[in-house]
Amino acid sequence: MAKKELIKIKINGKDREAMAESRLLLVHFIREALGQTGTHVGCDTSNCGACTVIVNGKTVKSCTMFAVQADGADVMTVEGLVKDGALHPLQEGFKEEHGLQCGFCTPGMLMSTYALLQKNPQPSEDEIRWGISGNLCRCTGYQNIVKAVQYASKKMAQGGVK
């Protein structure tokens, strides 16, 4: 077994550290070393986006980044969306608009759309579709995911939520 190094990251606001081989993928570090299994693996080629997380404010497919590259980074995963016990408007939107079925793509979708709304709080349908074009969903046909994002966009504007 190859040499391990200590990796320290801030994940969903909490400082965490664990040992990792230099080749360990960030997604496996998050899921296995840190035990946060909301982030999923759906392909090996960074096509599907199920593993999308936010690293230092930018979306990253965590199956194509090494844990060592995230050393010292601020990482957000689906587990970080709930604030003070309340669902994020995006989470509400996915439920209200039936934006999920099997739920496997949902954490990655939530991270991509969260990042989208941070950059562009009032996206058009076209912008939403491009915004999630790095995330595959095999169940919903995307239409209700678009509606879920529109729901969140509206609610966030009304409530001043980030």
Add this chain to the structure above:
Amino acid sequence: MQKTSAEIGGMGHPIKRKEDGRFIQGKGNYVDDVNLPGMVYGHMVRSPYAHARLKSINTEAAKKLPGVLAIITGEDLAKANLAWMPTLSYDKQMVLATGKVLFQAQEVAFVVAEDRYTAADAAELVEVEYEELPVLVDPHKAMDADAPLLREDRTEKNNKIFHWEVGDKAATDKAFKEAAVVSKVYALSPRCHPAPLETCGCVADFNKATEKLTVWLTSQAPHAHRTVFALVGGIPEQNIRVISPDIGGGFGNKVPVYPGYVCAVVASLTLGVPVKWIETRSENLQSTGFARDYHMTAEVAADKDGKVKAMRVKTLADHGAFNAAAQPTKFPAGLFSICTGSYEFPQAFCEVDGVYTNKAPGGIAYRCSFRVTEAAYLIERVMDVLADDLKMDPVELRQKNFIPAAKFPYQSPLGWTYDSGDYHAAMKLALDTVGYDALLKEQAEKRKKGELMGIGISSFTEIVGAGPAHSFDILGIKMFDSAEIRVHPTGKAICRMGTKSQGQGHETTYAQIVAQELGIPAKDVQVEEGDTDTAPYGLGTYASRSTPTSGAATAMAARKIREKAKKIAAFLLEASEEDLEWEPGKFSVKGAPGKSKTIQEIAFAAYTNIPPGLEAGLEAVNYYDPPNLTFPFGTYIAVVDIDKGTGEIKVRRFVAVDDCGNIINPMIVEGQIHGGLTEGFAIAFMQEITYDESGNVQGGTFMDYLVPTAVETPHWETGKTTTPSPHHPFGAKGVGESPNVGSPAAFVNAVVDALSHLGVKHIDMPITPWKVWNILKEKGLTG
């Protein structure tokens, strides 16, 4: 049916899904989320060749790698008589190869190590020596005299799996001889893969102290899989517990038993620790259940006015190296004989030949009820060819030949009894919604200007809900399904079914059935599936069978509970049962509405104030054997524009009118339709798994096997008509697969329609811009 209040949330309420809470917070429990103390990891060594003699396997270097715990080969399994396993189609399949390999990516050895990276490293160190053999890729050459013999294990020394036929051949041939018009199409339903976003996998945990084997499995049919493990592995069935946790999509991919599951079980039995095996995406696409690969010829005989007289179908089915189709025993070509579709054919004859090739084994029913997508595509395609030959509007041709609503139940010439339908009504609603006449005018004007626009119609009929025990079984197990309901003293309930949701929303819809039948609010009903130690036996979720079978069982079990509740209510109200009337949630004394007992009060009494002569408790179980299948239907209309310069196809509109009988939850039904249409779109335009002449699979990653993103996916417009199933307890039919079954023909018909004035009669799926551009080039329309 009595409409319940929103508070109760019975049939027809678009209530939000109970399962969503965990999924939107990253708290789902998928198989790769199962982590047990001491768990180790398996990794498969796979064949790089499509057909080769296995000369030797050297595991020495791999074994020396620190962290490697075991390496299992086919020879090791053979010692325990486990080198082969039965498929769900009475064939057998190699678990790990012995003697030879028969498809690229076939399982050759299973490496177990302390972590998944080490397991993958060790797999690289396993040295396998192969001697290449001639490869059979083209199914049309499978029966040639000089074709290489693939399955040396069989007594039959050829590559034939089955010949199956149905219908009256002589009468059909006669009708063709006498027909004024005969139209014909050769249509390929190309090999593709369901590719659910979660790949297949398992965690096998054999506890040597208790001798109990627990397997967390991506299984659409956990009970059937438990029985297979018991039969194959010789483990007493009570000592096997299969748990199908949250599943990240199935679409038929998670019905078969795969070698990786068996290897993980063997490894856990050997090592006494939990073993996890999770496929990579490439392994999923290259080795697990593919779909389709039907090479179909359809002919229709008609009179000059377009009234159809007979249909004749000849199909070649490529099943790959092992016949691993998940199919009811009596139907080697599944329910393909639904191919006469929505039309009143006096005669029909259908024959299918299945052959082996050096490709991954299958084929599974990809979001369809056993080859129904192939059948619906074929009939809807050939009807358009007939319309084109007759210079008749495809809508008019369909309307002329629809089975009239008054003729249901309708006996089809290939042996099915369609339960109910009103095809004209669905067609009319679809035409009105899309504005068909205006579109025809627009198309005529565009053609004058040289612009390419097409309108595609598909008026499909499905056959789902397998199925009646007299005809339907898998490995001998009849295709009933089950439900068990227990009402707690406080009037809340838990129910368990033999099916297993993979995203369909069973936790919500089954609760709504209980709410409808018992008046217990859906929010108070907990639904559990997938644990074989707790749920009643059933055949699982595929073929749109959950609502027709377990949904029906849920209603029947609830009705048993209601019968007992009535006795308790009579006791509590000091009235006779005949004097009571039911509305969802309570029994009242007729003519004295104030005198009533709620289901919650009755439930409490069932445990605290039991009437003399009655058993305590309030629960029931039902195993439902459906008297017939159900026949959902609909009309889909696609409108496409084609870019002459690039061959790109834009789906401008898509109207889907579905009739799935009575609806449990309209929000969920619409979601199912959106998803199925998207997969139909993908099949029509993008998804295909091809092989080169050496048998190398060319669609083995998501870079090569294209599935649609939000950008390509069209906007869907949905509508419904409601024709209840007369034999289902609450008139439902099943819906999850209709959009996938019905839509490919609408897309292809639209593209062909856009090009039909150029003499184009048919284009095989997937219709890529490259194919269209080549046609345009050949016709001199582009440079």
